[in-house]
Amino acid sequence: MKRDSGDGRDGGAGTFRALLLGVPYYEDTSIDDLPFVEEDLRELMAALEPVGYQVEVHDVRRTNRDAIESAIESFIDRASRKQTLILYLSGHGVHGNGQDYLVPSSAFTRSGKFFDKCVLIDFRDYIDASHAGDVVILVDACREGVHLQEKATMSAAGWSRRQVQRVKGRRVFYVYACGPGERARFTRGSDAFSVFSRALSIAMAEAHGPATLAEFRAAVQETVDALTTEHELPSQRVHVLSENDPAECILVARPPATAPTNVIDRDDSESVVTVVPDDAADKLPALAGILETLDSDLGRGTRLALDAIDRFTRPEGLLALADPDFLTDSGRGLRPWLADLDAAVRAGRRNDAAIGIAAWRRHAAQASKAAERLINANAAPRDQYKQLRGRLRIYTAKAGRLSLLEDAALSILHAKARATLDDVPTDLRLAERCILDYAHALSIRAEPDAPQEPGMSAAPTAPPGRGGAVG
Incomplete structure (x- = not known):
């Protein structure tokens, strides 16, 4: 402390x-x-x-x-x-x-x-x-x-x-x-x-x-x-x-959290392009790169969801699979849409190509944000699992400093927490409860025999006739 x-x-x-x-x-x-x-x-x-x-x-x-x-x-x-x-x-x-x-x-x-x-x-x-x-x-x-x-x-x-x-x-x-x-x-x-x-x-x-x-x-x-x-x-x-x-007011120095969403919105109204550039053909390779990155991100989000469903019991998070038709749908899928833009450029329809490229970029940007949220949400169970393992390591190290690693009662609680984490599928709620039980028992076991950490004291004995919290 x-x-x-x-x-x-x-x-x-x-x-x-x-x-x-x-x-x-x-x-x-x-x-x-x-x-x-x-x-x-x-x-x-x-x-x-x-x-x-x-x-x-x-x-x-x-x-x-x-x-x-x-x-x-x-x-x-x-x-x-x-x-x-x-x-x-x-x-x-x-x-x-x-x-x-x-x-x-x-x-x-x-x-x-x-x-x-x-x-x-x-x-x-x-x-x-x-x-x-x-x-x-x-x-x-x-x-x-x-x-x-x-x-x-x-x-x-x-x-x-x-x-x-x-x-x-x-x-x-x-x-x-x-x-x-x-x-x-x-x-x-x-x-x-x-x-x-x-x-x-x-x-x-x-x-x-x-x-x-x-x-x-x-x-x-x-x-x-x-x-x-x-x-x-x-x-x-x-x-x-x-x-x-x-x-x-910044309480923790990390990027702001983003709320998960289930839907990639492809139906937003399109703004009108009033200036028609003549370099549409030069922009198409960049769009292809965006599409490749998006395809990879959506695949990663899906893999994280499948892994969470397989690895954890009742995992929390978005756990949504990306729409398999989002990139390939013949109507508004970004991949066939990009092919249409390429055809428009080859046919010399610059106005159509320029307007289409601007709209394609907007929808791709929306999809990229949704894919990022998908990844973050579907990674939440795995991140929680890592945090729980880290907390158990911290409490185990504390037990070592206090020479309590061999304590019989604590060893049983530690083994239960470790076994719960190692079990597949892992029940994260149960694992957290077991770790808290171990931490609580460690705290109680340490107080009579070990020096207190600065600022934290043993619970005083309640006065005679006093109970715990009642109401």
Whole structure:
């Protein structure tokens, strides 16, 4: 785990930094514990570091209001010039007096000054005094389980009904896991997780995933919808509040994701060519080269789809086969169309040839874009498989560093994860679950016997009579 250690503003090397801060345990018995938050932080850290983030995970044993506010202030203050910052907040949250608050571990619901004991989710003063560039605050905190006394000014359902103000010289974005009146959902059981956090980790880990905040919001929402449906949870809408355009905020330095499509559109209206060149014959060889490349790309997309269907169980992605008649159809196929253009040139019909070449290029360009989307989508299962193998290698290496490779219980879980990956066809969902089980067990097994990684602590023992998350 990476942690800044200096007191200066350089923030360490790198363009991207993240502070992950979660509150899994509460002193007030009127507030349900959220023990899954710790594993969410680990999983999110594992997703952020490979895409270039320096990650700090705040100690879950130090989650009173002062400790949280000090950690946030220090994190923002140490930003280097133009550095992109992510601040992730997880736990319980409440809304009151037009503001949103993160509930710290020391909050007391019966207090007449409850809000004074909470962390106001408004960090403009810290940001304004820093050298940071874009700052993205991810709020995963409006959860059921805060049993509030009846107070007219306090609500756990008015989340994100607030105004945000522009910070001079900065682009600041508040991203809520849910919209007003909704809850940030989480699953139940021994392998519980936050829906928003899991969706965010998946989006970060995608090889061809989103780059801008706008693309992340769309990708995360798609996964949130899938997870809430799978686990039969109420829906939640990812909500962005800002005075700035999220499409201008780069969270990961990679090409923007493109949405897959099933259809290559060949029926767009054609614009009129008003200038007729006399070099149509010279352009035909270039068109032949475009056709050869397109033929190769469509074939590759089809092979990737067939390979995914054969190699994986229930593979996700487009998995569409290219229309076999698209290039060769006698009506509008690009290959016979090119032959007609060649005949027009040979016959001296320059006007017809020039108009036809312009139209052919437009349709070929559309087909090339569709072929690229086809390739990217049909390669998704294979890319996911590679990512899972990489994650297992990382956890195995960690087990080696902790001298736990020979641990009997861990060896069984590791063997199961490895066997699931090696099985053909591979069930990617099952493989991911087995890897997470191994990672979770490794974390638990390591804590009593091995030094903690900086910033990550063992889960404290719950006070007598306290249970896990209930509601």
